[in-house]
Amino acid sequence: MEYLKELNESQRKAVENTDGPVMVLAGAGSGKTRVLTYRIAHLIYKGASPFNILALTFTNKAAREMKERIGKIVGESQAKSIWMGTFHSVFARILRSEAEKIGYPANFTIYDSEDSKRLLKEIIKEQGLDDKVYKPSLVSNRISSAKNNLLTPAAYQQNLIITKEDAQSKKPQLGKIYEIYDKRLFKAGAMDFDDLLFKTNILLRDHPDVLNKYQDKFRHILVDEYQDTNFSQYIIIRALAAKFENICVVGDDAQSIYSFRGANIQNILNFKNDYPDTQTFKLEQNYRSTQNIVNAANSLIEKNQEQLKKDVWTSNEEGNKLRLMRAMSDNEEGMQVAHTIFDIKNTEQAMNSDFAILYRTNAQSRAMEDSMRKLNIPYQIYGGLSFYQRKEIKDLLAYFRLVVNPKDDEAIKRIINYPTRGIGKTSMDRIVLFANENDIALWDVISKIQTYPVQIGSAVKNKIIQFVEMIQSFQVIVDKKNAYDAGQLIASTTGILKDLYSDKSVEGLGRYENIQELLNSMKEFSEEPQEEEGAVAKLADYILDIPLLTDQDEKGKEDSDKVTLMTIHASKGLEFPYVFVVGMEEELFPSLHSSQSKTDLEEERRLFYVAITRAEKRCHLSFSTSRYKWGNLIHSEPSRFLTEIDPKFIDASGMAAATQKSGAFAFPEAGSGWKSSSTPSAGASQPTSGTTSPNFKPQRKLVKMPSSNGTANSNIKGDDTSGLKPGMKVEHGRFGKGVVAEIEGVGENKKAHINFDQAGKKQLLLRFAKLNIIG
DNA sequence: GGTGTGTAGGTTTTT
C-alpha cells in the first residue's frame, strides 16, 4: 500500500472510502486521475475482482492510460479485466452481447454523424420538406437532445412544450422526421451515437434480469468527468448503482464544457440528493501550475455565478505572469507563437512536446500549422477529421460494413456505385423510394431485384446482380479469413485500389496511401494472438466500433516529440508546461453564438478556465486585430475574457501598440519596446515534410506565405548578417537594440549571442532572426 | 448513366 503515501489527506480519504456513494470535487490539476487510479488499485488490493469494477472515462485514451497506471500497481493481468472506457464504448460492448433482447443484430452498425446526417437529409427530401428550413445538422441536434433526454419519437410528439417550440420555430415536422429516422435506423440494424446510451437505457428498463446481472457485475462504479454526463448517462449509472450504491463520481463543475452535447451540470450539483449519505471530498490543492496561473484562473472563474464553492490553491512557485500577445493578423499571430516557442526551446531547454497551442475552433489551426512549418517545428494536430472519417477510408469501410451487416442501408447507398459500375442516381432513387415506401431493407430489394417491380433498365439490373453477388462472395469468406486477408480481397476485388491508384495527383496518392495504411493496421490486428486457439481475427471485430474512435485514439500519435495543436475541448484532462491560448477575440472566444445568453457565456468562461489551467509553467494568451474568415479579412476585437482576469496576474508589457484604439481594452502596464508590426518573418524557411505523423498525409498541401495579408510581415527585411561580429550593435524587431557578444556555429546553424538592452540575453539563429545592423 | 462546371453555403465545441 505504498501508493497511499503519495496522496494528500483528502486524496487519501477519497481513495480509502470505498463503500457507499462518494463524490470527489476535484479542482483543476488537483490529482483527480491519481485518485481514480489509486482508488481502483485500492479496491483490487482490498479484494475486489477487477471484473466487478466499471470505470467510465471521457476518452478512450484516458481509459488506456489509466489502465496502464493501474497495471503498474496491481499487475497488468488484473488491470486488463477492469471494464474501463467511454460510456459509448462500454455500452456498445454490452449492447452487442444483449442485442437480440431489444431486436437488434449483434453486428449492429454504428452510424457516425455523417451517416446520420445523410439519412436525415434523405428523409427530409422524401417528406417534401425544405432542407434550408430543416437543416440536417439542426435536425440532428434536435433529435440528439431528444434521445439524450430519453424521449422516444412518440413521447417527443406528445410533449406539448417541445411541439410548441417546434411550431414556433416553423419546424412542426421535426417529430415526424425523428419518428421516421428512428425506424430507418432500426431497419438498417444501426444505432447512432446517442442510441448507444438510449438503447442501453431501454435494455436495462425492459429487462430486469439483464439489469440485475449488470448490477451484480458492476459492484463498484467510478465515473470520471461527471460534470459532463447527460441525462441518459445519468440514468444508466443510477440504474446500475441502485443495488450496491458503491458509486464514486469525480468531477469539477468549473470544467463543465459539453452542454451542447446534452451534458447537464445539475448531475453533479444534485448528486447528494440522489444519494443522501454521500461522502464528499474536495481536492483543492493544485499540483500542476504556478501560483500566477492558478490565481489568474481563479480570478476568471469567479465571474461565474453558478458554481460549487471551491478554493483552488497551490504551493508551487509563483512563476511568470500570463503573457499577453497581440497580432495584426492570424498569420502574424501564428508567427509570434512559433517564434516564442522557438525562443523558449532555446532558453529553457524545452522539448516540442512541452508545448500546446489551444484554440476555440478547428479552423484556427491553419495559421498555426503554417507558422510551425515555417520554423520547422514539428507539430501534431488533434481533432478535425479523424483518419476513419476520410472519404476514401469510409468508402472502403462501407464495403466492410455491408459485408458484416447487409441491412446497413447507408453503406449500400455510399458504395453501390463506387467505383462507378453503371448504377446511377436515377435507378438508385427509384430503388430507395421503393424500399422506403414498402418498408423493406435496401439489401432485400437489390438482392431480389428481379422479383420487385422497380422501374429500371435490364442493363442496370444486371449490374446490380453482379454487385450483390460480389458482396455475397465476400460474406462467404469473411468468417474464414482473417480481417487483413478479407480486407485486402475486398479492397482489390471491388476496384477501390485500382481506382485510387490510377489517380496520380498528390491528393490521389495520399488517398491511396491512406487505404494502404488502413490495410496495414488490419494486418497488425490480424497478427495479434487470439484468445482462442486457432481462431482468426475477424473483420467484424475490426470494423464494428471504429466510429467510436477519435483521432486521439489512433496509434503512433503520442510518443514523438511534437508541439500539440488542438481545440480547448480536446485538451480537457491534459497538461503541458507551456500553453498558448490563441484567438482571444470577441465573437470567436466567446463564440458569437454564446454571447447572447448568460448560461452559454458562463460555459465559454469555463472553457477558458480549462484552457488556462492546462498550463504548468507558462501561459500565453494571444489575439489578433484582424483575421481571415472565408477568405475575407475581418476586424476583430480583443476578448472580454482578457479583462476578466485580474490584471495583476497578467504581463502586458508587449502591448505598447495594442491600446491604440481598442476602447474596451486598456492594460495598466502597457509599456515598452515591442512593436507588433515588426515581428520577424521566417524568410529562410525550408520546405517541410514529415512534420505530421507518418500515418497521415498533411491535410493541406500549400504553405501560404505570410505576405498574403499584405501587412506585418511583408516589408521587414533583415540586413545581411553573414559578416556579423562580436561587438556589433544590432536591432531586432521584437527584442529591440543589443550588442553581439558571440558568434557560434556555421552555416545554417550559425547563432548569435546578443545582449539586448531591454530583453536581456538571447541566442538567435541567424537564419531566422531578422536583424538590422546599426553600428 | 457518366462527367465536368458553376455556385451556394458553411465555423462552434464531439462521442
Next chain:
DNA sequence: CCTACACACC
C-alpha cells in the same frame, strides 16, 4: 477559402 450538390452536357 473549401466542399458538396445541382445542373448541363456528352
